[in-house]
Amino acid sequence: MFAITYRKVWLIIAAVIMIGSALIIGLFGLKQGIDFTGGSLTEVVYESAPTKEALEAGISTLALGGTSVRESTDVNGREAYIIRTRDLSEEEHGAINDIVLALGDGGEVTRFTSIGPVIGQELRDKAGWAIFGVVSVIVLYVAFAFAGIGTPVSSFVYGLITIFVLIHDVLVPTALMSLLGYFAGVEVDVLFVMALLAVLGYSVNDTIVVFDRVRENLKLNRTEHHKKHTEPGGIVRDEVTYRLTKPYDEIVGSAVSETMARSINTSLTTLAALTALYVFGGVVTKTFALILITGVIAGAYSSILIASPLVVAYAAYQARKVS
Amino acid sequence: MSESTQQPSAQTQAFMRWFRALIVIGAVAWFAVVVYQNATQPEASNPFKLGLDLAGGSHLIYEADVSGIDPIEVPQLMNVLRDVIERRINVFGVSEPIVQVEKSSFVTDEPIERLVVELPGVTDVSAAVAEIGRTPLLEFKLYSAELDQQQQAVENLNSLTLASSSGATIGEVKVNGEVADKTGTVSPFLDTGLTGRYLETASLEFAGSQTGQLANEPMVAVRFTDEGAKLFAEITAAHVGEQLGIFLDGELLSAPVINEAITGGTATISGSFTPDEARALAQNLSFGALPVPITLQSTQTVGASLGVNVLEHGVKAGVFGFSIIVLFMMLWYRLPGLVSSTALLSYIVIMLGLFQLVPVTLTAAGLAGFVLSLGMAVDANVLVFERMKEEFRSGSSSRKAAEVGFIRAWSAIRDGNITSLLSAIILFWFGTSVVKGFALVFGMGVVVSMFSALTITRTLLMVLPEVSYTEKSFWSKLLGCGLSK
Numbered sequence: 008m009f010a011i012t013y014r015k016v017w018l019i020i021a022a023v024i025m026i027g028s029a030l031i032i033g034l035f036g037l038k039q040g041i042d043f044t045g046g047s048l049t050e051v052v053y054e055s056a057p058t059k060e061a062l063e064a065g066i067s068t069l070a071l072g073g074t075s076v077r078e079s080t081d082v083n084g085r086e087a088y089i090i091r092t093r094d095l096s097e098e099e100h101g102a103i104n105d106i107v108l109a110l111g112d113g114g115e116v117t118r119f120t121s122i123g124p125v126i127g128q129e130l131r132d133k134a135g136w137a138i139f140g141v142v143s144v145i146v147l148y149v150a151f152a153f154a155g156i157g158t159p160v161s162s163f164v165y166g167l168i169t170i171f172v173l174i175h176d177v178l179v180p181t182a183l184m185s186l187l188g189y190f191a192g193v194e195v196d197v198l199f200v201m202a203l204l205a206v207l208g209y210s211v212n213d214t215i216v217v218f219d220r221v222r223e224n225l226k227l228n229r230t231e232h233h234k235k236h237t238e239p240g241g242i243v244r245d246e247v248t249y250r251l252t253k254p255y256d257e258i259v260g261s262a263v264s265e266t267m268a269r270s271i272n273t274s275l276t277t278l279a280a281l282t283a284l285y286v287f288g289g290v291v292t293k294t295f296a297l298i299l300i301t302g303v304i305a306g307a308y309s310s311i312l313i314a315s316p317l318v319v320a321y322a323a324y325q326a327r328k329v330s
Numbered sequence: 331m332s333e334s335t336q337q338p339s340a341q342t343q344a345f346m347r348w349f350r351a352l353i354v355i356g357a358v359a360w361f362a363v364v365v366y367q368n369a370t371q372p373e374a375s376n377p378f379k380l381g382l383d384l385a386g387g388s389h390l391i392y393e394a395d396v397s398g399i400d401p402i403e404v405p406q407l408m409n410v411l412r413d414v415i416e417r418r419i420n421v422f423g424v425s426e427p428i429v430q431v432e433k434s435s436f437v438t439d440e441p442i443e444r445l446v447v448e449l450p451g452v453t454d455v456s457a458a459v460a461e462i463g464r465t466p467l468l469e470f471k472l473y474s475a476e477l478d479q480q481q482q483a484v485e486n487l488n489s490l491t492l493a494s495s496s497g498a499t500i501g502e503v504k505v506n507g508e509v510a511d512k513t514g515t516v517s518p519f520l521d522t523g524l525t526g527r528y529l530e531t532a533s534l535e536f537a538g539s540q541t542g543q544l545a546n547e548p549m550v551a552v553r554f555t556d557e558g559a560k561l562f563a564e565i566t567a568a569h570v571g572e573q574l575g576i577f578l579d580g581e582l583l584s585a586p587v588i589n590e591a592i593t594g595g596t597a598t599i600s601g602s603f604t605p606d607e608a609r610a611l612a613q614n615l616s617f618g619a620l621p622v623p624i625t626l627q628s629t630q631t632v633g634a635s636l637g638v639n640v641l642e643h644g645v646k647a648g649v650f651g652f653s654i655i656v657l658f659m660m661l662w663y664r665l666p667g668l669v670s671s672t673a674l675l676s677y678i679v680i681m682l683g684l685f686q687l688v689p690v691t692l693t694a695a696g697l698a699g700f701v702l703s704l705g706m707a708v709d710a711n712v713l714v715f716e717r718m719k720e721e722f723r724s725g726s727s728s729r730k731a732a733e734v735g736f737i738r739a740w741s742a743i744r745d746g747n748i749t750s751l752l753s754a755i756i757l758f759w760f761g762t763s764v765v766k767g768f769a770l771v772f773g774m775g776v777v778v779s780m781f782s783a784l785t786i787t788r789t790l791l792m793v794l795p796e797v798s799y800t801e802k803s804f805w806s807k808l809l810g811c812g813l814s815k
Binding site for chain 1: 456459629630632633635642646647648650651658701702706708712720741750757762772
C-alpha cells in the first residue's frame with residue numbers, strides 16, 4: 008500500500024505543508040472583521056454613485072477617526088460602497104445615513120452593522136472556547152471508542168494522532184484565509200469560525216472511518232493467548248495477550264486501501280455540494296464555501312496520507328525503543 | 331406449531347418487503363406534499379421561518395445596566411424590561427418581533443444582561459430605536475360630553491364631505507379652540523395634568539365582591555405621591571359623576587365613573603384584565619420608564635433585496651449540489667446509487683419539514699450548513715455500499731451482501747456521527763444566535779441523515795431482486811457498483 012510504503016515522503020510533505028501554513032499565518036496574520044473587533048459597516052448602493060473622494064470628504068466631516076471606504080458592487084451589479092468606522096451611536100448612524108444618501112442618485116443603505124467592543128471580545132472568547140471544546144470532546148471520544156484496540160499501539164495514541172490531523176486540516180484553510188486577508192482584504196468573521204468547526208467535524212469523521220477499519224482488521228488478524236494468574240487470596244485473573252498474525256503496517260495498509268474508495272467518494276459528494284454553494288450561493292457564504300472546500304481537500308488528504316502513516320511510524324518507533 | 335407460522339413463506343416475505351418499501355415511499359411523498367403546502371400557501375399554519383438576514387430587518391442588542399440591583403431581582407426585572415419593550419414595539423406595528431433576554435455566557439468575567447430585539451422587515455432602525463427608547467405614558471383624562479358631541483359633529487361633517495359630489499369644501503373645523511384634522515379624530519377626553527410622573531407604586535389586586543365589581547377581578551391599585559394625591563383629590567372633587575379615562579401610551583385602558591372625591595391618594599384601574607396582564611401593567615407602571623437603564627450595543631440591518639438574493643442563491647446552490655450528488659451516486663453505484671438518491675431526497679423532505687415544524691429560523695449560515703450536509707448525508711450510504719460491494723464480489727447474494735454491509739459499516743457510521751453530534755451540541759451551547767442556527771441545522775442533519783441513509787435505504791434495497799455477482803446478468807451489473815475489476 009503506497010500510503011504506508013512511502014510514509015516518510017507523505018509525512019515530510021505534511022510537515023512542510025504545516026510549517027508553511029503556520030509561517031503564512033505568522034507572517035500575514037489574520038484580518039479580523041468587526042464581528043470580533045467591534046466597529047461599524049455600512050453598505051450603500053447607488054443608481055448613480057458619487058466619487059469615492061466625495062464620499063470620504065462627506066464622512067470626514069463627522070470626525071469619527073479612522074474610516075475606510077471601499078468600492079464594491081451589490082448582488083444586482085449596481086455600484087456600491089462599503090464604509091467601515093468604529094462602532095456608532097444611533098445619532099452617528101443617522102448622520103452617516105444622511106450624508107451618504109445626500110450624495111449621488113438613488114442611494115439606498117442595504118446593510119448596516121454596528122458592534123460594540125464588548126460583544127466583539129465576547130464573540131472572540133466564545134469562538135476560542137468552542138474550538139477548544141469540540142477538540143477536547145473529539146479526543147476523549149476517540150480514546151474511549153478505540154479503547155481496548157490493544158497491541159501494538161494504545162487507543163490514546165489514535166486520539167492524539169486524530170488531533171494532529173485536525174491541526175493540519177485547520178492550519179491549511181486558516182493559511183488560505185490569511186492570504187485572502189492580506190491580498191484581497193477578506194476579513195475573519197463568525198462564518199469563518201463556523202467553517203473551521205465544520206472542517207473539524209468532517210476531518211475527524213474521515214479519520215475515524217480509517218481507524219475503524221484498522222480496529223476491525225486488527226481483530227481479524229490476531230490470536231488470543233490466555234494466561235491464568237492465581238493471585239494471593241485465591242483470585243484468579245485471566246490475562247489476555249494478543250499476537251498479530253500479520254505485520255502491523257500491512258494491517259494498517261490494507262485498512263487504508265479498503266477505505267480509500269469511501270474516503271474519496273464522500274469527499275467528492277461533499278465537494279460537489281460545496282462547489283455548488285461557492286458558484287451559485289450568495290455573496291455572504293462564498294468565503295465560507297471556499298474555506299470548507301480547502302478543509303475537505305486537506306481532510307481527505309490527511310486521513311489517507313497522514314493519519315495511517317503516522318500510526319505506523321509510531322509503532323515502528325515504539326518497536327525500536329523496546330529492542 | 332406448524333413450520334409455516336414460524337418461517338413465513340418466500341412469497342409472504344417478498345410481500346412484506348414491498349409493503350414496507352411502499353409505506354416508506356408513501357410517507358415521504360405525503361410529507362413532501364405537506365411541506366410544499368406549508369411553503370406555498372399564504373395562510374399555512376407552519377410556513378418557513380426566515381431569519382433577518384434572509385427576510386430583511388433589524389437586529390438590535392441592548393446592554394442592561396444592572397450594577398445597582400440585587401442579583402436576585404435581576405431575572406424578574408429583565409422580564410419586566412422585556413414586557414415593556416415588547417409592548418412599545420407592538421405599538422410600532424412590526425409583525426412577529428422577537429424580544430429576548432440574553433445573558434452573556436460564562437466565558438466573560440462578569441455576566442452581562444442583554445436584551446436582543448429582532449424586527450423583521452424594519453430597515454429604518456433610527457425610528458425603531460427611538461420608539462424603544464421612549465418612556466411609557468400613563469395619563470388621567472376627564473371625559474367631556476361636549477367634546478364627544480363635537481367629535482360626532484366632525485365625523486358627520488367629514489362623511490358629508492365625502493358623500494357630496496358638489497365639490498363644496500368645508501373649512502377648518504374648530505374644536506375646543508384647536509383645529510381638528512380632517513380625519514376627525516378628536517379625543518373626547520380633556521387633559522388633567524395628572525400623569526404617571528405622580529405615581530409612587532402600583533400593585534396587583536383582586537376586587538372583593540362587596541364593591542359591586544366582579545369578584546376576584548384583577549385590578550391594578552396605584553398610589554400617588556403626596557403631590558399627585560393632592561391633584562387627584564382636586565380633580566375627583568370637582569368632577570363627581572363624570573368619567574375619568576385612564577390612558578397608557580395614548581390607549582384608553584378604562585374610564586371609571588368618579589363616585590366621590592378621593593383623598594386617600596390611591597386609585598384602582600380595572601379594565602377586564604387577565605391576572606397576568608394586570609401584573610404586567612402594575613410592573614410597568616411602578617417602574618415608570620424602564621426598570622433598568624439600557625444602552626444600544628450592536629445594530630444589524632439587512633435590506634430586504636439583499637436578503638431575497640441570498641435566499642435565492644442558497645436555494646439554487648442546494649438544487650445544483652443535489653443534482654451533482656445524485657448524478658455521481660448513480661454513475662458510481664448504479665442501482666444502489668438510485669436508492670441512496672431517493673434516501674437523500676427523503677432527507678431533504680424530512681429536514682424541510684422539521685424546519686417548518688420546530689420551527690427553525692433559517693439564516694444564510696443555516697442554509698449553507700444545510701447544503702454542506704447534503705454532501706455529508708450520503709456518507710453513511712457510501713460506507714455501506716463499499717462494504718456491500720466487497721461482500722457481493724466475494725460471493726454473497728446481493729441481498730445478503732446488503733445486510734452484511736449495513737452491519738459492518740455500522741461502527742464507523744456510529745463513531746463518526748456521534749463525534750459530529752457532540753460538536754454540534756457544543757457549538758449550540760457556546761454559540762451566539764447565528765452559530766446556534768448553524769449548529770441546530772448541522773445536528774439535525776446528522777440525526778436525520780442517519781435515519782434516511784440507514785432505515786430508508788435498507789428498506790428500499792431489500793425490494794431489489796436477489797442476484798449473485800457471478801451471474802453477470804443485467805441485474806447483477808446494475809447492483810454491482812464502482813468500476814468493475
